[in-house]
Amino acid sequence: MSVVRLQGGSPEHLGSGFVAYCNGCSCLVMTSYHVVKSAFINGLMITVIFPGGQPRFQADVQNLSEPGDLAILQFDCEGYMFEPLLFAEISTNPDLFPWTVYLHGYYNGKRGQLIRPSTLPGQIDGMYVNQETGVHMLYANYTSNPGMSGGPIIMGGRVLESTKGLRQERDLLFQSWVYTMLEDWTGGAETIAEMLEMLEELDY
Known part of the structure; x- marks a missing residue:
């Protein structure tokens, strides 16, 4: 699973x-936008x-959205092929709840940073x-x-959303924010996967 740790110029765990x-x-x-905001603003x-x-x-x-708390980073992988995580298709059938999900990420442990x-x-x-929108x-x-922000929330091996921050209670998830932001950046396509491919191909 291609869950990654993000480090700033300090080096600091972002x-x-x-x-x-x-x-x-x-x-x-x-x-998440808030994960990379400081490094981006300070040119790190x-x-x-x-x-x-x-x-x-x-x-x-490559792309930032503060309202959607979303950021896209790009790097040249030098011949490496990493398996991307795909987004889940969300059912609106109420009989299927509750869903079990898993959060993945790197937090600061008592004995140091997780690798x-x-x-x-x-x-x-x-x-x-x-119903209107x-x-x-x-x-x-x-x-x-702390430190898990930006990591994926996974259900059945697919992504629902990215973790937005420290949580110890109920929260709201908006997968539609991801679709909307990618649609704004690319002009739109049927799926998130298609828009991500379009985003990589855009000449920035």
């Missing part, structure tokens, strides 16, 4: 992220570190769908630790 697209030459990492290099501490790559911030991602369980209890909100119940 948070977590995951490979959302990779073609063997270039990779896109998805994380962001290092993408894979489980175990290697390999590691210098990444550029492999931790996994914490959680639950999706229900959903609200705005089609926007849906998932009612989530989970706990995350």
Whole structure:
């Protein structure tokens, strides 16, 4: 699973992220805006570190959205092929709840920084769908630790959303924010995977 650790120029642990697209030459990492905000504003290099501490790559911030708390990083993967995490198709069938989910990310342990991602369980209890806009909100119940921000929330091996910050109670998840932001940046496509491929191909 391509869950990565993000490090600033200090070196400072910024948070977590995951490979959302990779073609063997270039990779896109998805994380949260607040994870990379300080490094981006201060012009610091962001290092993408894979489980175990290697390999590691210098990444550029390609896209940012503060309202959606979303950021896309790009790095040249130098012939490495990392398997991207795919996004889940969300059912609106209320009979399927609750859903079991797992948060993945790197937090600061008592004995130092984790070099492999931790996994914490959680639950999706229900959903609200705005009938006019089609926007849906998932009612989530989970706990995350400092440093796990930006890591994926996984259900059935697929991503629902990225972790937005320290949580010890109920939260709302908006996968539609990811779709909307990618649509703004690329002009739109049918799926998130298609828009990520378009985003990598855009000439910035």
